[in-house]
Amino acid sequence: MLALLFILFAGMAIGCAISMVAQRNPLYSAISLIGVFISLACLYVTLSAPFIAAVQVIVYAGAIMVLVVFVIMLLNVDQPERQPRRLRSLVPIAVGLAAILFAEAAFIIFFVQQAPLTPTHSISNVGLTSSIGTGLFTSYLLPFEITSILLLMAIVGAMSLARRGGLIRPRVDGGEKGTNNRQ
Amino acid sequence: MEDLKQVVFLLIGILVAFTVVMTMVAYTVLAERRVLGFIQGRLGPNRVGYGGFLQPFADLLKFILKEDIVPDKSTRFVYFLAPVIATTAALMTIVVYPFGPEIHLPWLGTIHLVIARFDVALLYVLGVTSVGVYGIALAGWSSNNKYSLMGGLRSSAQMISYELALGLALIGVILQSGTLDLYSIVEQQAGHLGITGWNLIWVQPLGFLIYLIAAIAETNRVPFDLPEAETELVAGFHTEYSAMKFALFFLAEYVNMFTVSMLATTLFLGGWNGPLVHELPWLGVFYFFGKVILFLFLYIWLRGTLPRFRFDQLMSFGWKFLVPLAIINIVLTATLQWSPLFDYVSKFLKTTTGWGG
Numbered sequence: 001m002l003a004l005l006f007i008l009f010a011g012m013a014i015g016c017a018i019s020m021v022a023q024r025n026p027l028y029s030a031i032s033l034i035g036v037f038i039s040l041a042c043l044y045v046t047l048s049a050p051f052i053a054a055v056q057v058i059v060y061a062g063a064i065m066v067l068v069v070f071v072i073m074l075l076n077v078d079q080p081e082r083q084p085r086r087l088r089s090l091v092p093i094a095v096g097l098a099a100i101l102f103a104e105a106a107f108i109i110f111f112v113q114q115a116p117l118t119p120t121h122s123i124s125n126v127g128l129t130s131s132i133g134t135g136l137f138t139s140y141l142l143p144f145e146i147t148s149i150l151l152l153m154a155i156v157g158a159m160s161l162a163r164r165g166g167l168i169r170p171r172v173d174g175g176e177k178g179t180n181n182r183q
Numbered sequence: 184m185e186d187l188k189q190v191v192f193l194l195i196g197i198l199v200a201f202t203v204v205m206t207m208v209a210y211t212v213l214a215e216r217r218v219l220g221f222i223q224g225r226l227g228p229n230r231v232g233y234g235g236f237l238q239p240f241a242d243l244l245k246f247i248l249k250e251d252i253v254p255d256k257s258t259r260f261v262y263f264l265a266p267v268i269a270t271t272a273a274l275m276t277i278v279v280y281p282f283g284p285e286i287h288l289p290w291l292g293t294i295h296l297v298i299a300r301f302d303v304a305l306l307y308v309l310g311v312t313s314v315g316v317y318g319i320a321l322a323g324w325s326s327n328n329k330y331s332l333m334g335g336l337r338s339s340a341q342m343i344s345y346e347l348a349l350g351l352a353l354i355g356v357i358l359q360s361g362t363l364d365l366y367s368i369v370e371q372q373a374g375h376l377g378i379t380g381w382n383l384i385w386v387q388p389l390g391f392l393i394y395l396i397a398a399i400a401e402t403n404r405v406p407f408d409l410p411e412a413e414t415e416l417v418a419g420f421h422t423e424y425s426a427m428k429f430a431l432f433f434l435a436e437y438v439n440m441f442t443v444s445m446l447a448t449t450l451f452l453g454g455w456n457g458p459l460v461h462e463l464p465w466l467g468v469f470y471f472f473g474k475v476i477l478f479l480f481l482y483i484w485l486r487g488t489l490p491r492f493r494f495d496q497l498m499s500f501g502w503k504f505l506v507p508l509a510i511i512n513i514v515l516t517a518t519l520q521w522s523p524l525f526d527y528v529s530k531f532l533k534t535t536t537g538w539g540g
Contacts, residue, residue, distance in 0.1 A: 001186065027258075027324065028260075028261075031261070031317075031321075034314075034317070038314075050301060050302050050307075051302070051303050054307055054310050055306070057310035057311070057313070057314065058306065058310045058313055061310070061313070061314055062309075062310060062312075062314055063313065063343065066313075066316050066317070066320070066339060067343075069317065069321070069324075070320070070336070070339055070340075073320065073323075073324045073332065073335065073336060074336070128302055129302060129303060129363055
């Protein structure tokens with residue numbers, strides 16, 4: 001049963017990933033990427049990590065990809081300009097990197113098959129909400145806080161970049177007080 | 184064999200829940216039209232069947248028989264995909280709600296009136312709801328129509344913004360109950376007579392208010408129905424949709440209303456708890472759906488009463504008022520949860536009045 005589900009969702013993930021790379025239309029790529037995220041979430045559920053699965057869907061499929069789709073819709077790219085010539089020089093590098101990636105994967109698969117089978121019951125509650133919460137607020141508190149500060153800095157930085165005239169702006173006299181802040 | 188039996192049971196459960204919810208959704212549409220009619224001093228549809236009782240079926244037949252028009256320059260695949268996503272995402276959350284307590288039957292043994300009970304049910308609901316945004320956004324984009332696109336963009340922005348307030352409002356309840364499992368959350372709200380333990384009354388009034396407002400915005404209903412503001416956008420994201428595809432969006436909207444009401448009932452109104460539930464477990468189902476119907480009536484009532492927000496008002500209300508309020512609610516809940524004063528007050532009230540079980 002589990003093997004069947006794994007094949008189903010892994011197949012879905014791979015199919016969506018290939019479609020994401022192959023599509024010409026950016027919106028189709030985005031939809032395929034959402035498919036990848038959702039099938040990955042299903043895989044997490046079969047690995048008894050329901051919390052990670054839920055977070056995967058909420059954060060990636062539900063929030064980040066919505067923004068991506070939003071941007072694509074706003075820019076409304078009708079026909080993607082085809083510029084294969086400019087990227088021609090990158091082909092050898094891409095081939096080299098792909099070869100390294102495949103070698104790495106083969107290496108890992110080889111060693112996984114060499115390794116003795118260990119019982120997995122000791123990690124069975126790693127994906128549960130309470131164990132993740134306990135971990136985050138006890139042994140991994142400092143990395144957790146540092147990450148949150150990092151994210152806060154990113155938000156503040158993005159806002160100061162996006163806002164017209166910077167975050168600290170000398171007050172301009174004149175009647176158009178409200179209009180500058182609209183965006 | 185045991186596996187097969189379980190799968191069959193699950194499928195039967197899903198079928199029953201689906202049928203019940205769909206029937207109630209169909210009659211919600213009728214109730215909305217009639218109640219709106221009464222609010223506006225007219226009768227509403229009352230010709231088909233007794234008091235309009237068969238109107239939903241007439242509507243369905245009409246939707247099926249209408250001509251299906253697809254705009255020429257639409258992005259065909261996405262145009263077909265969008266209503267499917269909207270409806271699927273709306274229907275998927277039905278499986279996690281506990282409709283009633285355990286029921287003992289003479290032949291079949293104990294029956295759980297919840298289809299899937301798992302550790303992260305609440306997060307599952309949030310996740311599936313957040314995927315539902317795509318249905319509307321993609322519908323607006325693929326129709327190749329300015330009004331549709333505007334509607335789709337508006338609704339994506341609105342749903343993302345209010346999802347935040349919605350999630351933050353739920354955190355208060357999660358802090359209170361210490362679990363994400365909806366069944367346990369309902370069980371914890373038993374209290375005296377099945378009423379005094381409700382999260383709404385004693386512990387989360389602010390959270391409930393935030394949830395209610397955010398939920399109305401999340402389902403694109405009046406006064407937050409900007410994605411389909413008739414006066415500005417013709418019909419918003421579903422301008423170019425007709426026949427059954429339009430019916431799917433329509434269905435998704437009402438199923439969303441229904442599931443949001445079920446979540447509110449489960450988290451804040453004690454789910455199936457009520458007087459005499461321990462003696463007669465079947466009553467729980469009626470209590471549950473009774474509370475859901477109350478919420479649906481509130482939705483209809485609001486639609487008949489309130490005018491629409493302006494878009495900038497909507498955004499500033501969500502980000503500058505609801506989200507900070509929700510954060511205050513979290514801090515307040517956490518503080519009360521932690522302080523010994525809360526324990527003392529709670530114990531005092533419990534012994535004297537029986538409240539706060």
